[in-house]
Amino acid sequence: MKKEITQSVIWTMWWQGESNAPPTVKACIHSMRKNSGNHPVIVLDQSNYKKYVALPQYIEKKREKGVISLTHFSDIIRINLLNAYGGLWLDSTIYVNRQISEEVFEKNFYTVKMNMPNKGVSNNQWCGFLLGGTAHNVIFEKQAELLCRYWKNEDELVDYLLIDYFFYIIFNEIKQANRELDEVTEYAGNVLKMQEKMAETTYEVSDFPIFSKLNWKSSVELSNNRKLTLYQKILLDSGIVDDSQEVYCKDKKYKRKIKSALRHFRKFIDKKRIKKYGFGIQFYGLANDLLRTSNGKCAYFFAKQYQNLVLKYLGRYCGAL
Structure with a gap:
């Protein structure tokens, strides 16, 4: 009910x-x-x-x-x-x-x-x-x-x-x-900027726009040369304690990237997906995944080709909207 x-x-x-x-x-x-x-x-x-x-x-x-x-x-x-x-x-x-x-x-x-x-x-x-x-x-x-x-x-x-x-x-x-x-007006600011600055000490919570998208999975440095990081300031403002003592580590970031690349490759060679979606979606999808942080012309090309194929596949569910 x-x-x-x-x-x-x-x-x-x-x-x-x-x-x-x-x-x-x-x-x-x-x-x-x-x-x-x-x-x-x-x-x-x-x-x-x-x-x-x-x-x-x-x-x-x-x-x-x-x-x-x-x-x-x-x-x-x-x-x-x-x-x-x-x-x-x-x-x-x-x-x-x-x-x-x-x-x-x-x-x-x-x-x-x-x-x-x-x-x-x-x-x-x-x-x-x-x-x-x-x-x-x-x-x-x-x-x-x-x-x-x-x-x-x-x-x-x-x-x-x-x-x-x-x-x-x-x-x-x-x-x-x-x-x-x-009719939706352009957002004043970058909704992702706060997350990028979490380990820095020169920013205040009030420096960011009304809405910010954070990532709870990212490791954040809890202290920086005995100065409060932005992450710590957010927790203090909220009255919340993080007792994990987890420290940001670049090695973890690289390991996540390697795991992600392997996951995308396994998806690419999945025979069931190839049969269902076609080789085009699989190929351009892999290229798009591997180039997702790039903004070059090549990355845009693969992204567009992939999106067109996905949209074509999804067309079967759209009919006459």
Whole structure:
């Protein structure tokens, strides 16, 4: 039985429960509550999400079997929540730096749009980790519909950023959706900059824009020549303690890159994927993955070829939007 929501809500989620979240996530949720104005912050987890959203049984079963990862199950939940209730979805790693303007909650559609072109299919015109708008908005309605169609027939992701591809199709095929995206004003600042500066000591929390996307998985230096790092300042501001004593290590970064490259290569030679998606998606997908941090012409070429093939594959689920 879904709960009745009578005002705009800030939604977020940590599957294992807020009390079990890492320090960065706890700090982010604290910042949401601190700067929510009169809007309630609802933290969903594995024990309470069904109070707010009812998903098809085939999706629930695929999540239980691990076919749908928790990351992508979160994608499905956020879209269905926004479609049912509206409000503002913030990933649990979004740090809120000052009170959220009421204008955000009054818009039919809201997201972070940056004038920083990139190779991704969204081209920084929207961010899946920060979405808002009114209930039953055509954007959320169609996205929820497409996700259901996809997972009813599929047992794996054609691409990690599935919702971005569906957003791309929706914005290109539905005039109303495109108009609402056009009405989103450009975001003042870089939503990723705070994460890049976490180990530095010369920055204050107030130096960053209202919303910042952090990464709880990144190792951060807890002290720097006895001066407080930005990470420590965030924790102090939130009254949260990180007793892990984990120190940033470049070697870990390189090891993660090697593991990532091996994972992408294994996906590339997967015979089942080649048979299902075709050699083109596999080949350009591997090139795109390996060049994802590059901004050269070659990287853009491979990214575009890959995106066109993925969009063509997903066309089977879109029909007449």
